[in-house]
Amino acid sequence: MFRRREPVPFAFLAEADRFRSNVTPPPRERASVSHMAGRWLLGLTLVAGLVGSLVVGMPALSTGPSGAGTQQSQASEGR
16 A cells, blocks of 8 residues: 655654653642541541441341231232
């Protein structure tokens, strides 16, 4: 096939994997105490919400003998 000889725009992107910079990025700032406390509080709130939803929802998911055999519909009485 015919290959073009003129430069392709943004050809430097093809060489980006071979490019190494000698400029180091600045160090990351450390999170303050209030940011860390906020992250912990958010995490604890999410975990507490999940645990609370499980505690509230477990009775609805249980298939114990208490509800299955005691209820009868009016159709089963023959009316």
